[in-house]
Structures are given as structure tokens and as C-alpha cells.
Amino acid sequence: MNKLHLTEAVRTIKELMVEKADYLAELDARFGDGDLGISMSQGFTAATKAMEEEKDNQDLGIILRTAANAFNEAAPSTLGTIMSFMIMGMAKNLKGKTNSGLEEVADAMINGVHMIMEKAKSKPGDKTILDSLYPGVYALKANIEKGKKIAFKEALKAAEEGLESTKNRKGKHGRIAYYGEKTIGEIDGGAVVGVLIFKALMQYIEK
Amino acid sequence: MKKIINNPSDFVPEVMEGILLAYKDRVKVLDKDKRILMKSTKTKKGKVGIVTAGGSGHLPVFLGYVGDGMLDGCAVGNVFASPSAQKMTDMIIAANNGAGVLCLYGNYGGDTMNFAMAVENAEFENVKTMEVLVKDDVASRPKEEAAMRRGVAGMVYAFKVAGAAADEMLSLEEVAKVTQEALDHIRTIGIALSPCIVPEAGKATFSIKEDEMEFGMGIHGEPGIEVCTMKKADEIADSILAELLLDMPLKKGDEVSVMVNGLGATPLEEQFIVYRRLHMKLAEMGVTIFIPHIGEFATSMEMAGLSVTIFKLNDQFKKYLRVTASTPFYTNYNK
Numbered sequence: 001m002n003k004l005h006l007t008e009a010v011r012t013i014k015e016l017m018v019e020k021a022d023y024l025a026e027l028d029a030r031f032g033d034g035d036l037g038i039s040m041s042q043g044f045t046a047a048t049k050a051m052e053e054e055k056d057n058q059d060l061g062i063i064l065r066t067a068a069n070a071f072n073e074a075a076p077s078t079l080g081t082i083m084s085f086m087i088m089g090m091a092k093n094l095k096g097k098t099n100s101g102l103e104e105v106a107d108a109m110i111n112g113v114h115m116i117m118e119k120a121k122s123k124p125g126d127k128t129i130l131d132s133l134y135p136g137v138y139a140l141k142a143n144i145e146k147g148k149k150i151a152f153k154e155a156l157k158a159a160e161e162g163l164e165s166t167k168n169r170k171g172k173h174g175r176i177a178y179y180g181e182k183t184i185g186e187i188d189g190g191a192v193v194g195v196l197i198f199k200a201l202m203q204y205i206e207k
Numbered sequence: 208m209k210k211i212i213n214n215p216s217d218f219v220p221e222v223m224e225g226i227l228l229a230y231k232d233r234v235k236v237l238d239k240d241k242r243i244l245m246k247s248t249k250t251k252k253g254k255v256g257i258v259t260a261g262g263s264g265h266l267p268v269f270l271g272y273v274g275d276g277m278l279d280g281c282a283v284g285n286v287f288a289s290p291s292a293q294k295m296t297d298m299i300i301a302a303n304n305g306a307g308v309l310c311l312y313g314n315y316g317g318d319t320m321n322f323a324m325a326v327e328n329a330e331f332e333n334v335k336t337m338e339v340l341v342k343d344d345v346a347s348r349p350k351e352e353a354a355m356r357r358g359v360a361g362m363v364y365a366f367k368v369a370g371a372a373a374d375e376m377l378s379l380e381e382v383a384k385v386t387q388e389a390l391d392h393i394r395t396i397g398i399a400l401s402p403c404i405v406p407e408a409g410k411a412t413f414s415i416k417e418d419e420m421e422f423g424m425g426i427h428g429e430p431g432i433e434v435c436t437m438k439k440a441d442e443i444a445d446s447i448l449a450e451l452l453l454d455m456p457l458k459k460g461d462e463v464s465v466m467v468n469g470l471g472a473t474p475l476e477e478q479f480i481v482y483r484r485l486h487m488k489l490a491e492m493g494v495t496i497f498i499p500h501i502g503e504f505a506t507s508m509e510m511a512g513l514s515v516t517i518f519k520l521n522d523q524f525k526k527y528l529r530v531t532a533s534t535p536f537y538t539n540y541n542k
Contacts, residue, residue: 065331072292072324081320088327095331119323 002099003058007051010067012207013200014044020196027189031176036189039075043083046074061095064088079190082116082129089115102148106141113137120173124162127169127176127183132159132194152205156198163191208409210509215406219263219285226270230535234273237280242290243298244270245280255373255382256280256302259312259366260295260322262287264405265426267536268505269312272363274534277370279308286405286508287427289317295325300334307335307379311369311386313358314340337383341365343395343516345454346423346431359426360468360505361393361516363537364528371527389524394455396447397514399424399470400437403507422446426470426507426514440477444484447515455519459493464528466500466516472509475502481513498528498542 001009017024021037028036050070054063068087071080089112094100100108113133117123124134136159143151166188176183212218223241227234237243260282261269270281279302284290299308310326312318319340326336341358348356368389372382399421402411413428415421420438423431438446457463465485467478482501489496497520505514518524532539 061331065328068324069293069328078320081324084324085327088324088331092327092331115327 001060001101001105003051003054003060003063006060006063007048009201009204010044010051011048012204013197014041014048016196016200016203017041017044017193024189024192027187027192030186031171031179031183032189035077036079036193039077039080040083040193043071043075043080046070047087058098059095060097060100061091061093064091064094067091079129079193082120082190083193085115085119086112086133089113102144102151103141106137106144106151109137110141122173125169126173127166127171127188127191128173129188129190129194131166131169131188132162132191133197135159135162136194136198148205152198152202156195156202159195159198163187163195166191208404208406210404210406212406215409218406219283222263222266223283226535233275233535237297237301238294242284242294243280243282243301244273245298245301246273246275246278248275250279250304251374251376252304253306254304254376255306255379256299256304256308257366257369257373257382258282258295258298258302258308258310259362260284260290260298260310261313261315261318262289264403264508265505267503268360268362271536272366272370272534274532274537276374276530276532277366277534277537284317286407289315289321292321292324292328295321296328299325299329299336300332303329303334307337309369309373309379309382309386310336310338311362311365312338312340313362314342314356315358335379337379339365339369339383339386339390341390343390343393344397344425345394345450346396347425347429350454357425357429359395359397359516360466360514361390361395361518363466363500363504364393364464364516364518365390367532367537367539368524368527370532371530374530385523385527389518389527392455392519392524393516394451395466395514395516396422396450397424397426397431397468397470397512398422398443398447399428399431399507399510399512401472401509401511402428403471403510405508420512423450424512426505426510428507428510440480441484444481444515445488448485448488451515451517455517457489457492457494457517457519461494462497462520462525463489463494464497464499464518464520465489466504466514466518467502468500468505468514468516469503470510470512470514471503471506472511473513478502478513481515485515497525498539500542504537 025037139158343361
């Protein structure tokens with residue numbers, strides 16, 4: 001993966017987030033403040049733009065760091081900041097590299113997920129974006145030897161299963177926590193974002 | 208709203224301009240928006256940098272403590288709002304003298320999120336950082352949830368300790384450790400008699416009845432423990448002290464520093480009346496007071512009221528309080 005691939009992959013995520021913005025807003029409005037769709041589409045739009053503007057730099061880490069900061073500036077909501085941490089975690093792993101293989105990409109994504117866990121003091125099972133991202137990145141890592149197509153397919157499958165599992169859980173973080181038991185039976189909007197990321201990556205790889 | 212201002216939207220920039228004009232021999236700004244204030248006096252090479260950040264509207268907190276013996280830098284936001292992660296990042300990088308930077312700030316949602324991002328950015332630039340959060344407001348959460356308490360006036364003592372430890376050329380880990388130890392011995396409670404007005408909002412966000420006071424109110428008007436009828440100074444001092452001692456017991460022979468901090472509209476005279484009672488009560492217990500701090504250290508614009516901070520001392524903390532510090536808003540030459 002080089003700079004061009006990375007930028008295109010993030011652009012694909014952006015396009016899907018823009019397309020699904022209304023759906024995300026609707027999901028979020030049930031227990032949150034309804035800004036999920038806007039913040040994800042604005043955040044990924046800003047990140048894509050910032051990456052395109054990094055003309056002279058080929059370092060994947062530096063490009064991702066630029067993207068993380070642009071995301072944070074454009075979408076300072078909670079999930080916006082959480083996405084910035086994910087991108088920042090990836091940036092730290094890929095610093096100094098202009099090209100990376102599938103395993104390095106998987107490791108960087110794992111590092112991003114751990115950065116979210118550390119900074120947001122959250123873990124899988126709390127009915128958050130981690131419920132889809134966490135199984136997704138580990139499934140990606142576990143399947144790298146089968147090639148990128150299968151690896152990303154497995155990652156998407158694991159993320160979707162993770163999303164399903166949020167139905168049976170109570171929300172613990174942020175505004176959703178006030179609703180407690182009432183949140184059982186509903187999927188988590190943040191976890192949907194995690195699935196959309198893997199869906200977009202799958203689309204990008206199939207292109 | 209009755210305030211001596213120009214355009215409400217110019218409030219923060221004009222405050223910053225005034226400070227820069229008054230103290231340009233000691234402080235400077237890093238950015239053209241004038242949101243990052245840095246010490247401009249000579250700094251020893253290899254000294255750990257100490258930085259903080261937070262919203263405007265609390266002078267002398269936060270930026271007033273940028274100077275010799277205390278902070279190397281401070282990023283300021285709009286009134287009661289965190290500065291951006293980008294400003295914090297630029298400040299951390301500028302405050303690094305090769306030994307890393309301690310980020311020492313109050314426990315508020317926006318500040319912690321932005322600092323978390325800034326710290327990652329600084330590390331990306333190979334600047335080592337550590338974070339210590341101030342959580343001294345006893346009234347903000349019960350003791351079992353002390354880790355979630357807010358940071359208020361006690362942070363001034365933490366700035367002093369961290370600055371003095373850094374000047375002793377301790378390592379980043381050591382400075383963070385001693386600062387955390389100091390904070391473990393610092394407790395604060397405030398009372399409010401009247402609200403404050405955010406310039407751009409133009410009106411008070413809450414009200415307190417003429418014959419009432421709010422016990423335990425935060426410096427942004429966060430609700431406290433209870434609203435009660437207005438009391439006499441001695442009774443106020445007694446109930447504050449009782450609440451503080453419940454959280455951090457003191458015994459005969461202990462030494463403390465006491466800070467009586469005016470919130471903005473309470474006269475110094477009234478602060479000394481409260482100090483008098485606190486001093487008498489502590490003396491009765493056999494507790495001695497070292498370098499009392501009475502005045503305005505952490506305010507909330509025109510809020511009337513005060514806070515009381517107790518810092519339980521050991522020899523190291525006493526040494527750190529005594530060693531000279533001189534910033535545009537703080538000196539211990541007179542203490």
C-alpha cells in the first residue's frame with residue numbers, strides 16, 4: 001500500500017459515509033444527539049482533502065497524522081475524536097514507511113483500535129464502535145496469508161457479527177448510558193460506522 | 208449585562224493583547240491568533256517543560272502562571288472552552304527543552320480529549336510527554352469517585368510544585384511523580400453567592416437567590432452539594448473546613464498551606480475574615496500554616512464567592528513552595 005492506495009481507500013470510506021449519513025443520523029438520534037452522520041461524513045471528507053493536499057510527502061505515517069488532525073478539526077464530536085485516535089494509532093505504526101504490505105496494514109489498524117481503547121477508556125462489549133472494529137481488525141490479521149481479498153472479506157464478516165452482538169448489550173459510554181436497559185434490542189450507531197469502514201475497504205479492494 | 212468590554216467576540220483577543228503589552232519582557236505568544244502564551248525569559252537547557260491549557264475567564268488561571276519557577280506555556284481557549292488540540296500540540300513542542308514536557312491541567316472533558324490528541328501528536332514529533340490531571344474539587348464528586356473530580360484552585364499549588372521540581376532538573380518521570388503526590392494532598396471547596404456572565408452569552412446561565420449561597424459550586428457554575436441560606440463568615444469557614452477534613456483528615460503536628468481564593472467579586476477583606484477563622488480553627492487542632500495564599504488565584508469572572516484549598520505538606524513540598532517563582536500574576540517574594 002502506498003500513498004495513492006491509502007488516499008483512495010479513505011476516499012472510498014468517505015463516499016460511503018456521505019451516502020449513509022442520513023441513516024447514521026437516524027440511528028444516532030435514538031440515544032445520542034443525532035450528529036453521527038454529519039460528523040462522520042465531515043470528518044472523512046476533511047481527512048481525504050488533507051491527504052490530497054500532502055503533495056510532497058510520501059510517508060504514510062505523516063499523511064495519516066495529517067488526516068487524523070484534519071478529522072479532529074472538522075469533527076470534534078466524541079466519535080469524531082475516537083476516529084482521529086484510530087487514524088493516529090495507524091500513523092504511529094506506519095511512520096517512516098512509504099509502502100507497506102498487508103500485515104503492516106493489519107498491525108497498524110490493530111494499533112489504531114488499541115489507541116481508541118486506551119484513550120477513550122473503553123473495550124469491546126461496551127456497545128461502541130469497538131464491537132465491530134476490534135473483531136474486524138483481528139480477523140484481518142488472522143487471514144493475511146489467504147490474500148487481501150479473503151482477509152478483508154473475513155474482516156467484514158467479523159465486524160458484522162460484532163455489530164449484531166451490540167443488540168443484546170446495554171450502552172455504557174456517553175449519552176446512551178442514561179438509557180440503560182432501553183438500549184437492548186437496538187444496534188449501536190458507532191458499531192455501524194465500524195462495519196461501513198470495512199465495507200468500503202472491501203469495495204475499494206474489489207475495484 | 209454590565210461589563211467593561213468592547214465587542215463580546217473580541218473579549219479573549221483583547222485580554223491577550225493587554226497581557227502581552229503589559230508583560231512583553233517576560234512572555235510571548237507563539238501564534239498569530241494569540242492563543243499560546245510562552246515564557247520568554249531564559250530557560251535552563253534540559254529542564255522538563257511544564258504546560259497547561261484551559262478556557263479563558265479564570266484569570267490568573269491558567270496563563271497567569273507562565274513564567275519563572277512555574278509554567279513554560281499555556282494554551283487558552285474561548286471563555287470556559289478548551290483550546291484546540293493543534294494549539295496544545297504547538298505549545299508542547301515549543302516547551303520541550305530536550306527533557307520532555309509535563310501536561311498539567313484540570314480534569315474537564317474538552318481539555319482531556321484535546322490533550323490526549325495533542326500528546327499523540329507531540330510524540331509523533333519525538334517529544335516525550337506525561338500527563339497529570341488536577342482533580343482537587345471535593346464537592347464535584349464523592350470520595351469513591353475521586354478520580355472523576357474537577358480541577359479548581361488547587362492547581363496553582365500543583366503548578367508551583369511542578370515548576371520547582373523541574374527547576375531542580377529532575378527527570379520528567381520524577382516531576383510527574385512529585386506533582387501527583389502533591390495533588391494527592393490537595394483539596395478544595397468553593398461557595399458561590401452570585402453567578403457569572405459569559406460575554407458572548409450576555410446573561411447569567413443560572414441564578415442564586417439574594418438570601419442563598421451554593422455550597423460546593425464549580426468555577427463554571429457547575430452545581431455543588433447544596434443550596435443553603437446565606438451564613439456568616441465564621442459559619443461558612445467552619446462548614447468548608449469540616450467538609451475538607453472529612454475528605455483529608457488532619458492531625459496535631461500536621462503542616463498545611465491554605466489558599467483562600469476570591470472568585471472575582473468578593474473583596475479581599477472578606478477573604479481575610481474567612482482566613483482568620485480557618486487559621487484559628489486549624490491552630491486549635493494543632494495544625495500549623497505555612498505560606499498562606501489569600502487573594503485571587505482562580506476566578507470565574509464576576510462570580511461572588513470564594514474557595515478554600517488545603518495543601519498538606521511535607522519537607523519537600525515546603526521547599527518547593529518556598530523556592531522563588533515570578534510570573535506576571537504570581538510571586539512568592541511577598542509571602
